[in-house]
Amino acid sequence: MADIIFIGLSLGSILLLIALGLTIIYGAMGVINMAHGELAMIGAYTAVMAGIHLNLNLILAIPLAFLVTATLGWLIERLVIRRLYSRIMDTLLATWGIALLLQQMIRLSLGLAFFGITIEGMGTGLQSVTLPEAFSQVWRIGDFVLQPYRSFIILVTLGLAGITWLLLYRTAFGIQVRAIMRNPEMAAACGIDVRRVSSITFAYGSGLAGIAGLLLAGLKTVSPDMGASLVVDGFLVVVVGGVGSLVGTIVSAGLLGQINGVVAILSNDILARALVLGLVILVIMWRPGGLFNFKGR
């Protein structure tokens, strides 16, 4: 049973990283970023490419994945989202378009496929990363099997959640972000550069997605369409936890990851998914604001 909970915890961790980015972006800007899963996918591909072309292992590729996806997120905010703040529901559609574009970008090797050039590590097929040596052995503590890579995922997630908390609650920048979450007009009136803070927030959230994708690459095969289901799961976590609530997101990621993991092993995958979806629907019906929500205006 401890093993199962442990596996659920590591899955919940990746879910949490996805959801953290989403909830910051949604909380601060009201943007439903449907391309979030694809940003994670890009993060996974960064790990693959870094392994092939730069000989970087998974751990060293983490900053790279963050940088690549954060830059991409920054560009997305600058070029598309920024023009849509006055009609916020449309961001859902525009980012869906971006998601398609990002997927095709990988499938077509950045478009070079038209000229017959393929980049190793991209294309339509499946990719995988090799884990560093240190992760391959298994530690046993009595009956309990500790898989080092899964513990690594949990540690990285804890670290990033901590950094995010510090960033939001212990820096001047965090105060600005939280002010925008509560009331963007009033924040702007107080002299906060809402646009600048928004693009940085978007970039940071995207970077978190990139790291989540990279961590996932160590567990599963990497493919261009791996992001599609991530964004749905991420959103379910955000909605259950309460938009813009760090604690809520952490609790609900743990909860949903755990339900998914435990039921999947005790019964089957499909039942686990169905249970999670049903639970989410009930939460929205019962508490539309999520389980942990501050009183917004």
Place this chain on the structure above:
Amino acid sequence: MNLSFHQRWELFAYAAFVVAILLLPLVADAFWLNRFAKYLVFGMLGIAVALSWGYAGILNLGQGLFFGVGAYMISMSLKLQSPTSQLPGAQTPIPDFMLWNAEPDAMKDLCCITDGSWLWIPFQYQGFGIAMAVLVPALIAFLIGYAIFRLRVSGVFISIITLALVLLVRLVIIEFQPVTNGFNGLTDLGWLTLGGVEFDPYLVSTYYIVAIGTILVLLLTRLLVAARAGLILQATRDDANRARYLGYNVAAYQVFFFTVSGLIAGIAGMLYVIASEFASPTFLDLAFSVSMVVWAAVGGRSSLLGACIGAILINTVQATASESEMLGEAWKAIVGLMFVLAVLYLPRGLAGLARDLLDRLREQVPTRRGALPTPQRSE
């Protein structure tokens, strides 16, 4: 009739569209007619999305739920009519996949060959299948609508609930493999038979069933949104609280139009099966439901005809592009790009573009002729 400039052009556009659809069999061969019948069905989905999104302001990301359920309902009837379901020595027709799944000594009868196979019994009558394909999606839509609008769930949360629901039902369909054939869906269907006439999907008459269905849905929906209820609906979209204070039962209107939208999607699912001869859980994929929204957005979310034409147009181009593999991949990228650009620069879609062009044309025509008086603005 005293029609304004825009109303006259709108009437003209609807008339042109109807005539074009009805005359298509004169120029298209059987293969293209069958394809086009499917695109008309997608056009209906565009209408359903435009109704709930453009007119009611409800972004439903689970329209595929109603489409899929409608498709499965009629498929069950058509499957039982298929030659592949007729077993020598069996009391009732039995779908081939049930036979493959059944225990060797199971009784070869719909009542008990697999767990839950009794659900299929009434579907031996095609009329029942058709009725269910229309009623069940509408009923589901009503129940969902009733639950979410009574509780005043709003905005993006509706999108998330509908999204979760369509994925949930998709999982249920896949999970109940003995009844639904799981991932594989229902294939090898028989033909629709009405009054002893069989409707081969490649016949002109089958095209006309779909075409007339689409035209009826388009025109009736257009009349509905112009009726009092439709106007009140648009008021609830623009400001739900104000409509509430004016004494309107906002939830009732939202539930009603949500149900109509589900009903249209269900009918579309039924017609799609008649033209394509299969039903599959892919109908309930998230990507399909979002595609419908894309069609409506490109065509014009607040124009029923625009959304319908948008769906037909995109699918026609898509089918042509995906004939070569490279173009097909490129097409997906183009769709993505087109979508971003449409949202950024054409928020009212092609219909909005057409309207703007008309307005510009109108400004120029009188000045050129000089003598004509400017038409009265009646909006």
